[in-house]
Amino acid sequence: MGEATTRFFDELDRRGYEPRLEKAAGTVRFDFREDAHTDHWLVVVDHGTLKVSRVDHEADTVISTSPELFDEIAVGREHVIAALLRGDLTVTGNALLVLQIERILPGTPHARGPRRDFVKEAC
Template sequence: MTEATERFFESLPARAPDVLHSPVSGTLQIDLARGNQTLHWVVRMAPGVIEVSRHRGPADAIWYTSEELFDRLVTGQAQAISTVLRNESSFSGHVGLFLAFRRFFPDPPGTRDPRDVAREQAGRLR
């Protein structure tokens, strides 16, 4: 497991109150492929709360991806939904859990909120 991924999972409980506002609750199992083995993370989500463990167990949804791709996600170099649409990762189960979890990933480097850009442009027109 890379340091970036470890730090990402360790940070989730502290970040949950700011990120998990929707009423989505459930368990997401994240399976990370590394060579011939699979590393498992289980994330239990509820509004404002998240618990993370390394124990495999019953889950409402399962997301399967490579460890390398997950590292790109936690560093903002890839986008979760895009990886599923391009078939670089796969997902099954309660899609709301995946959509809620993806909000923990950072934006790509250099990304700006379009509202901020519009405000700046409106300010220049005055």
């Protein structure tokens, strides 16, 4: 698993609260598969309060992709929705949580607003 992915999830865990998710509640598991091995990150969202762990636990939503692609997402060079539409990323479960979680993923380096600030911190 890449350094950018680890930094992204560590930062979410340190933050502990994300106002852009104050209307969201549920669990999202990220599965990063590489050959026969899969790494997991579980994000519990409770109206903005975030808890992050590395457990393989049941979740309302499961997002699966390669570690390389998520590294690109974690630094803002790739977008979750575009990857989903291309078939490079799969989602099972509550698709609404994907749209809510997408709010806290970094945007492109040329974007403005809060996503741009997170990209600067993550790099």
